[in-house]
Every structure is written in C-alpha cells, then in structure tokens.
Amino acid sequence: MSGESTAAGRMSVIVRVALLAVVAALQIGLSSAPLITHHGEYRPAWAADAAFAALALVTAVSAVPVLRGRPLPPVVVAPGTAVVLLASAAATLALPPGGQFSTPDWSFGLIGWHLMLLLLDRLPLFGAALATHVAMTVGHVVATGPSDRAAVGGAGIVVLGVTTFQLAAVAIARVLHRRAGQADELAAQRDRLVTGAALAEQRQLDQRARFAGQLGATLPLLAGLADRTLDPREDDVRHRCAVVAAQLRRLFAENDEVPDPLVHEVSACVDAAERWGLSVSLAVSGDAVPVPTAVRRELTGPVVAALARARSRARVSVLRTEEEVRVAVVCDAEGPGPRPAGSPEVEVTCHAHGQQTWTEARWRSHRTAQD
Amino acid sequence: MAFPPDGAGLTAVVVDDHPAVRAGVAHWLSSADPPIRVVASGEDVRVAWLGEGADADVVVLDLHLGGPTPALGDLRRLAAAGRRVVVYSMRADDATALQCLELGALCYLTKAEGEDHLVEAVRAAGHDRPHTPPSLAGALAGDRSDQRPALSAREVEVLVEWFQSESKDFVAHRLGIAPTTVNSHLERIRVKYAQIGRDAPTKAALVARAIQDGLVAAHDL
Incomplete structure (x- = not known):
C-alpha cells in the first residue's frame, strides 16, 4: 500500500x-x-x-x-x-x-x-x-x-x-x-498471464526436446528394422525392442498428472514387462516423497534394464524412507549384464547370487535437497 | 496362557468373511508339517471368544470383515486378553500394518504372501515369537513416525533387503552373514517395536520370549 x-x-x-x-x-x-x-x-x-x-x-x-x-x-x-x-x-x-x-x-x-x-x-x-x-x-x-x-x-x-x-x-x-x-x-494479473504463457511455451519446447532426446534409442532401432539390417529373430534385437518399449511407456507416464509419479512410472515399466510375458510383483512401502523428474528417470532406468534381462519372474520394489528412495529389482536374469551406470545423484548397485540378480538404484533425498 | 508343546498340538482359530479363504487357510495349516489344528472358524470374531475357539493358541484374523473399516477394535481386545493374533489382510497398507503391531498383533501378513509365510507366522506366534514377512519389513523400513524405535544401520539394511528380495538366503549372501543371523536381526527389530506404544500382554510375552531365547539381554532393554 x-x-x-x-x-x-x-x-x-x-x-x-x-x-x-x-x-x-x-x-x-x-x-x-x-x-x-x-x-x-x-x-x-x-x-x-x-x-x-x-x-x-x-x-x-x-x-x-x-x-x-x-x-x-x-x-x-x-x-x-x-x-x-x-x-x-x-x-x-x-x-x-x-x-x-x-x-x-x-x-x-x-x-x-x-x-x-x-x-x-x-x-x-x-x-x-x-x-x-x-x-x-x-x-x-x-x-x-x-x-x-x-x-x-x-x-x-x-x-x-x-x-x-x-x-x-x-x-x-x-x-x-x-x-x-x-x-x-x-x-499484476496481466503480468501473471504473460508469465504463464511464456512458461507454457517454454515447457512445450522442453517437452519436445526431451521426447526427441529420449527417442534417441528408438529411431535407429526402427530404422534398422525397416531397412532389414536388424533381424527381429535375434535375441539381441528383441531385447533392444523390449527395452525401448518399456522406455517409451515410462516416457509417456512421465507427463501424467498423478499424486505419486515415481510409482506411476515404475508401474508403467512393470506393465510393459508383463506384456512381454514376465511375471512381475511390485511392492511399495513408505509415504510418497517428491522426486525430481531427472532423478525419477535415473531411478527407473536400471529397472527397465534389469527387467529386460529377466527370464520369467521379477520382484520390483519401491521404498521411501526418511533419507532416501530405493528402487530395486530382483529377478532371474540371464547371466551378468552390463553394469548400469550410476550418476552423482543416483547410486546403482548390482549383486548376483545363484539364479538371482539384484539391482538397486538409490537416491538420497536429503543430501540432494541440501546441495 | 500355557505354551503348547513344541511342534505338535498347536491350535488355531480362523476369522475371515470369505468361506473359501477360511477353507484354504484351514487346509494350509492342517497340512503343514507338523500340522496345526484349526479348532474353529467363522466369519465373525465371536468364534475366537466362544467354544473351542476361545482356547485356540493362535487367532488368524482378517482385518476387513465385511465392513470398510478395519477391525482394529477386535484386534485390540484380543491382544489385551493375551490372544496371539496373526493379522491376515487383503491390503498392503503400511500405516495399518504398523498400527496392528502397535496394538499387539504378532504378525501382519498380506494375502498375497501365501502359504509358507502364513504357516510360519502361525507357528512363530504360537510360541510368542514374531514373524516379519517382506511386506511388513517394508512397512517397518519406511516407517517415518516420531515414536519409531532407533534401529542400527545393519538392522535397517536387513529389513530393506528382505523387503526387496523376499529371500533370507539372498540377504545373508549380500551382507555376508548367516541366514539365522538375518532372523535374529528381524526378531530384535520386532522386540524394539514391541517396546513402543500401547502395552499389550502379547508384546510383553514377545519380549520375554526373546530374552529367554537369548536374542536380547534383559539389561539392554
């Protein structure tokens, strides 16, 4: 005043x-x-x-x-x-x-x-x-x-x-x-409208760029299948298709307005895995915490990779504790796969015992919030 | 309440509003080795208070008896009377699971967890020992309430990996410990949980049993 x-x-x-x-x-x-x-x-x-x-x-x-x-x-x-x-x-x-x-x-x-x-x-x-x-x-x-x-x-x-x-x-x-x-x-109202419009435009541009970036693995695969340099009868090609399908499902789920986006995206991966014939159980514990989109992508990436290598059954779990979010997959994988790359934010750990492989992506929510 | 003789002679009463579930649970328990005798079953909690059901060693209680609200009042009354209750529920709901433990249930089991866990849970409950299935381990690991007990880093890791892998063998291998040590960790965690919140004779019996088993020393409590 x-x-x-x-x-x-x-x-x-x-x-x-x-x-x-x-x-x-x-x-x-x-x-x-x-x-x-x-x-x-x-x-x-x-x-x-x-x-x-x-x-x-x-x-x-x-x-x-x-x-x-x-x-x-x-x-x-x-x-x-x-x-x-x-x-x-x-x-x-x-x-x-x-x-x-x-x-x-x-x-x-x-x-x-x-x-x-x-x-x-x-x-x-x-x-x-x-x-x-x-x-x-x-x-x-x-x-x-x-x-x-x-x-x-x-x-x-x-x-x-x-x-x-x-x-x-x-x-x-x-x-x-x-x-x-x-x-x-x-x-003030006019200013808010102008800012909102500018933000929406920016978001749309970001989204387009992001889709283009995420589609990176899809396009060469489709091109290879189309010009027959890739043979869908090969295990490796089928494996790549499974991964890309799960990634796409996850990417679509990323833009949904839901109360618990992490579990929504993990469910999308589980859903894709069930479609290619796996028996997957999903367990979720702890109250939902906000997880940035980029971190969610890094948490679900190892899930897709692990599920794609599972033979018949897998257990996917999401646990939110006071300090961290841990997404894990335990499955009967076909031999030791390539070690998934972690990042400074998300730590990825693997362990194999007998027929079982355990892959876990772990994000310390507290430490990151302070950085 | 006297301990049933080890192994044989353990009796149970099953409270569930679905006849098929009652029949299935009775079959699982009676075909276990050694068998657990189901002395009564019914869709109402009264079967656990009257007739043969009143003397059963363990009550297997479905938390959602017809109504939308969980039968927590029934659970509280049973636990207050010293009855050993294994809650057997459709829902994997962390808050309800923690609440059931607080009220004095010896185990919270989701129906997805199946035969082995149910038989093991009933057998453990019959001897005042806790059984912690993976979903309950997840609920304990994700517990953010103010009154939760302090767990050691190793205990937290055991809880989390048991929740993730559903295999004690796997947890033992990952952490480089014996499978029996995994069990002792889980039991010690439950002893810590038995010491918080409302008093119940079942929780006191659980702690007493843990001292008897040498899992915890009386002066540690």
Whole structure:
C-alpha cells in the first residue's frame, strides 16, 4: 500500500503532498489573517499564538516524511494528533465570548485539515479525532455562549459545511486509493498471464526436446528394422525392442498428472514387462516423497534394464524412507549384464547370487535437497 | 496362557468373511508339517471368544470383515486378553500394518504372501515369537513416525533387503552373514517395536520370549 512501485503507493504519495500543501496554504493564507486582526480580543492572547505555533510545528514535522514519499510513522501521528487536539482546545478557549464560528475563530476548519493530514491512512482514528474536535468546540459554545437562535443556526451551518467538506475530501482520497489498488491488481494479473504463457511455451519446447532426446534409442532401432539390417529373430534385437518399449511407456507416464509419479512410472515399466510375458510383483512401502523428474528417470532406468534381462519372474520394489528412495529389482536374469551406470545423484548397485540378480538404484533425498 | 508343546498340538482359530479363504487357510495349516489344528472358524470374531475357539493358541484374523473399516477394535481386545493374533489382510497398507503391531498383533501378513509365510507366522506366534514377512519389513523400513524405535544401520539394511528380495538366503549372501543371523536381526527389530506404544500382554510375552531365547539381554532393554 505504501510502496512507491505500485500505483496505489504513488497515489498515496500524491494525495499526502496535496494535503500538506492545502494545510500549509490554509494556515498561512486563511487563518493567520483573523489571528492578527483580532489578536487583542483573545484571552489570553498567548494561548492563541501557542496553538497557531503548535499547528505550524505539526505541519512542519509531517512535511519531512510526506515530502520523502513515506507514510507518516506512528511516532509522528500519535503525538501530532494529541498536539492538534490540545491546540484545538486552547484556541477555542481563548476565543472572545461569541467569537466561535465567526471571524475571530481562526482554528475550527484548520484543525480538521491537520487531523486529515495526520490520520488519512487510519480512517477510524480520523473519525474519532474529528468528532472529538467538533464535540469540544460545540460543547464549549453550548456551555458558555448566548444561545440565541440565529447564532446557533450560524454555528450549525459552519460546523456542517466544514466537516462535510472535509469528509468529502477524505472520501475522494480513499476512492482514488482504491482505484489505484485495483489498477495494481489488474496489472499484476496481466503480468501473471504473460508469465504463464511464456512458461507454457517454454515447457512445450522442453517437452519436445526431451521426447526427441529420449527417442534417441528408438529411431535407429526402427530404422534398422525397416531397412532389414536388424533381424527381429535375434535375441539381441528383441531385447533392444523390449527395452525401448518399456522406455517409451515410462516416457509417456512421465507427463501424467498423478499424486505419486515415481510409482506411476515404475508401474508403467512393470506393465510393459508383463506384456512381454514376465511375471512381475511390485511392492511399495513408505509415504510418497517428491522426486525430481531427472532423478525419477535415473531411478527407473536400471529397472527397465534389469527387467529386460529377466527370464520369467521379477520382484520390483519401491521404498521411501526418511533419507532416501530405493528402487530395486530382483529377478532371474540371464547371466551378468552390463553394469548400469550410476550418476552423482543416483547410486546403482548390482549383486548376483545363484539364479538371482539384484539391482538397486538409490537416491538420497536429503543430501540432494541440501546441495 | 500355557505354551503348547513344541511342534505338535498347536491350535488355531480362523476369522475371515470369505468361506473359501477360511477353507484354504484351514487346509494350509492342517497340512503343514507338523500340522496345526484349526479348532474353529467363522466369519465373525465371536468364534475366537466362544467354544473351542476361545482356547485356540493362535487367532488368524482378517482385518476387513465385511465392513470398510478395519477391525482394529477386535484386534485390540484380543491382544489385551493375551490372544496371539496373526493379522491376515487383503491390503498392503503400511500405516495399518504398523498400527496392528502397535496394538499387539504378532504378525501382519498380506494375502498375497501365501502359504509358507502364513504357516510360519502361525507357528512363530504360537510360541510368542514374531514373524516379519517382506511386506511388513517394508512397512517397518519406511516407517517415518516420531515414536519409531532407533534401529542400527545393519538392522535397517536387513529389513530393506528382505523387503526387496523376499529371500533370507539372498540377504545373508549380500551382507555376508548367516541366514539365522538375518532372523535374529528381524526378531530384535520386532522386540524394539514391541517396546513402543500401547502395552499389550502379547508384546510383553514377545519380549520375554526373546530374552529367554537369548536374542536380547534383559539389561539392554
């Protein structure tokens, strides 16, 4: 609200500077003349002078933050309001009998503008302070003044006219401020839309690049099958086809919106393996943790490689503990395969015992999160 | 409750809402070597409290008896009465498995885990010993609750690899230990779990049995 970068913030600064100018102009231009002209009538005269000086001081102190474009700090507002209300009381009490709301009354309207300058951002307090000021002045008139009807009527018109004008000024300031806030909101919304569109475009480009990258192993295989340099009767070719099929299934699963993407992708690999005739069991334990896409790819890669070498049955397990995510495949593999490459993030371990091969990809979620 | 004589004479009651499951479990248990006699079976937990079922050494309890909510109240009452319960459930749900152990069940077994695990679990339960099938090992390894007991690195590794491989032989080979040591690790982990949460006579009996077996020393607890 107070930041200069927003339209609402800039509007607040302009309104406060305008108000400062109005207060200074009114005090010098309108209030000083009756004070000088009727100086001898005030009882005591120094009280009127002191009130005038106090109001001038409040204006001067308020000018410092206002001209710097800052909202008034509470250390200025609280004592300032007290001083203004005291000045109101002093100026009213010093007026000659019957002087209220007529020419010698230099302060009534001016006090309202001072309160507005101090309390523009704190509307309930402004209302309370203005009401106090008006009540004090009117109360004094009722208690002391001669109550002939014309004088009361005149006083009523002055009070009503001045306060209505001041309240209207406050209302205009608030409307301007709110409109500026709405403009800010619209601008922010437009910015968000533009950013969202740019991000979506980037994502689409990324996705295309990623698919092209992941399809790397698929295209030469298809080309080889098409121009008959690869023979589907060979075990090796069939093995490559199985791997590529599982990789594609995993790649498609990568873009699905699901609560547990890792298990979804591992299930896709298991599904592909079951299609080529393996009996696979999948066990999942531990609550889901967020795993970055790149890490998921590295965790599922060894699963595909291990499943592709299994003879008849495999057990795939996903375990999420406090510190790590471990994806393992235990299967009856056909001899020791090529050792899957790990990465700095994902550690891949293999172990063979009898007919069984165990392959595990392990990601330490905590360490990576801190890096 | 007196220990049944070793091996022979072990009795069980089967609570499951599917007649085929009851018949299958009864067949597996009675054809085990040595056989486990099924003295009663029914679709309601009352069979475990009344008649011959009330004296059975082990209760095989299906957690989902018709209703959608697991019969945890029944499990709690059975365990509080000192009955040795093997929970036999359709679902491999970690949270429920851990809750069952906390309530005093001696084993949580998923129906996918089959004959060998069930027979072994019932036989172990009959002697106040825990049995930890792979799915339960996974639940324990993935346990992130605040009150979980502190496990040694070796214990965690045994749990994880038993969950992954379903073969104690394989775990033993991987970690360079004897298969019986794998069992001792699993039992020690269960002793640690028996010491947390709600008290139950079955959990106290499990700990007492482990001390008797020399698995843990009384002053370690």
